Amino acid sequence: VALPLLGLATAVGTVVAVMQAATQIQEQTLTLLPKLLAVGAAAAVFGEAALRGCARLFEDAVAAIPAIVRGGP
Numbered sequence: 752v753a754l755p756l757l758g759l760a761t762a763v764g765t766v767v768a769v770m771q772a773a774t775q776i777q778e779q780t781l782t783l784l785p786k787l788l789a790v791g792a793a794a795a796v797f798g799e800a801a802l803r804g805c806a807r808l809f810e811d812a813v814a815a816i817p818a819i820v821r822g823g824p
Contacts, residue, residue, distance in 0.1 A: 752801045752804070752805060755793065755797065756790050756793055756794060759789055759790060759793050760786045760789065760790050763785050763786050763789045763790075764782055764786055766785075767781060767782050767785050767786075768782070
């Protein structure tokens with residue numbers, strides 16, 4: 752669930768770093784805002800699907816508890 756968001760933050764950070772190196776503007780606060788906006792937008796767009804997948808995984812895990820306690824498949 753976190754990998755796409757972390758990958759996006761890394762890509763945006765790399766693009767901002769290259770732009771900072773090209774323009775020789777070394778302001779640390781300039782890297783935070785684009786990453787924050789990109790990750791926030793991605794979480795808003797894809798967050799429901801990710802949470803739905805986590806909920807399905809949780810339901811499957813809870814449903815498997817009786818079989819685990821009984822020791823069967």
